[in-house]
Amino acid sequence: MSDFRESIDIDCRPEDAWAYITEFSHLPEWQESAVSTEQLDAEPVGVGSRLRITRHIGRRDIPMTMQLTEYEPPRVWGMQGxxxxxRGHVHGEITPLDEGRRSRVTIEVGFDGKGIGKALVPLVVRPQIRKELPRNEQHLKDRLEHPVP
Known part of the structure; x- marks a missing residue:
């Protein structure tokens, strides 16, 4: 179950959106809470691959390991903490628009708390993501439509 779902239309081909989004080292460029990423498994990336993402949540930097649960280039990806x-769970989809000249990116995010996380999720995490997810999608759009050389 997802807590949040946002979509944005982007003026770039689905293949280009996929390449950028699933190159996980780019996460800190377009996701406000992402501080750093580290791929934990050797290439190639696919279902079962793991990624450590350090996120700034509240006042702390919290590392979390995510595992890919879906990976269907260039359309669908999913991760589970x-x-x-x-522990976040993410489902993303890229839908071609205008005969593949543009893309609609939809991201669904939900959270489960373990231990102290049971208090953090409703008090800190959900309010932060409610504000951040639409801004993240706008950052993604800006990056893909106006790439930095």
Missing amino acids: IDGPV
């Missing part, structure tokens, strides 16, 4: 007090 497998450790830490806050």
